Amino acid sequence: MIVHFLLPLLFSLVLSQTTKILTLENSIFTFSRELIGIGFIKQLHTQIIMKNPTEKASITLTEFIPYKWWIDKEDIPKSLNPEFNSLIDTESPSSDSTNHTFTINIEFYGKYEFSYPIHMRYDDPSYDVLYKTISLPGPQIQYNQGQVFTVNGEFQAQVPVGQIKHIPIVVMGTILFELIVVCAIIFAANKFTHHISK
Numbered sequence: 167m168i169v170h171f172l173l174p175l176l177f178s179l180v181l182s183q184t185t186k187i188l189t190l191e192n193s194i195f196t197f198s199r200e201l202i203g204i205g206f207i208k209q210l211h212t213q214i215i216m217k218n219p220t221e222k223a224s225i226t227l228t229e230f231i232p233y234k235w236w237i238d239k240e241d242i243p244k245s246l247n248p249e250f251n252s253l254i255d256t257e258s259p260s261s262d263s264t265n266h267t268f269t270i271n272i273e274f275y276g277k278y279e280f281s282y283p284i285h286m287r288y289d290d291p292s293y294d295v296l297y298k299t300i301s302l303p304g305p306q307i308q309y310n311q312g313q314v315f316t317v318n319g320e321f322q323a324q325v326p327v328g329q330i331k332h333i334p335i336v337v338m339g340t341i342l343f344e345l346i347v348v349c350a351i352i353f354a355a356n357k358f359t360h361h362i363s364k
Contacts, residue, residue: 187200190304195217196214201284219277223310230266231268231302233265234263236263236287245280247270260287288325300324303317304319
């Protein structure tokens with residue numbers, strides 16, 4: 167939809183970079199996660215360190231993806247054995263999206279690290295709001311198909327909001343661009359036809 171191109175693109179790329187880390191420590195393992203990046207695409211970097219490095223760990227992470235975020239299934243490393251419970255629409259704005267969950271299933275000794283990209287969805291345009299703050303919760307962790315732990319806390323990020331007053335400019339710019347493309351195609355087709363007829 168054209169409305170969702172109304173973001174203030176020039177300064178939306180300079181979003182504040184989060185430095186917050188979510189952690190959970192118990193007698194079994196230490197879990198830490200960081201949300202890294204500037205802009206609409208960020209990286210979720212996760213590290214799990216077992217307290218007993220000689221014991222094989224079987225970990226299932228249940229990831230909660232709120233409707234203002236999305237992930238691409240193809241971006242999740244196959245080594246994480248991801249399982250998705252529903253389809254994820256990567257094109258919809260946040261107003262047309264829903265919450266999603268998926269699981270990560272890993273087995274390892276000692277220490278395990280992984281990362282995958284996560285995207286912020288475009289928000290509906292507004293008359294006066296420039297940014298909205300969105301949240302991303304921590305996962306739920308199941309250890310050896312038994313004990314379940316919840317990582318408390320959440321990440322927060324700011325997503326730019328398009329301005330309704332920019333609609334006429336964007337519409338005219340889009341029409342002008344499409345006219346230029348059509349004229350270029352017609353000119354190229356005529357030139358090619360003229361060349362063939364010689």
